[in-house]
Amino acid sequence: MPDLFELIKTIAVSAVEARxxxxxxxxxxxxxxxLTVRLSQKLVLEKEFFIVRQxxxxxSFKVGDKLILFRMQGGQQYLIYDKKGGL
Structure with a gap:
């Protein structure tokens, strides 16, 4: 029965992610x-995870810049959209 539970859980998580x-x-x-970018206390990403615009x-960046990132479904790729700024 644990296998059925895991299968249902996987399907449910996939359905939520698809939305x-x-x-x-x-x-x-x-x-x-x-290039390395810190997303959280524990998560630092290297250049292999990024897609950039032409x-x-x-x-284009310096240490300490805040970046706006679009995380693709699955979390394996991030599009660097731009630097975060203020009005």
Whole structure:
């Protein structure tokens, strides 16, 4: 019976995730060479996790910049949208 429970749980989680294919989140640039971005106390991502728009390079950012990120469904890729700013 535990296998059936796990299968139902997996299906339910997949259904919820399918309804929100993208999540907006924020990160802080920790280093630029190589690019690392801290999303939380425990989660620091390296350049392999990022998709960038054409013309965006690591020189576009400096340590401490706050970034607006779009997390793709599944959490394995993040689109760097822009730097967070104020009005």
């Amino acid at each position: 929100r294919p993208v999540e907006i989140c924020f990160g802080t640039v920790q280093s630029t060479a190589p 013309g965006v390079t690591t020189q």
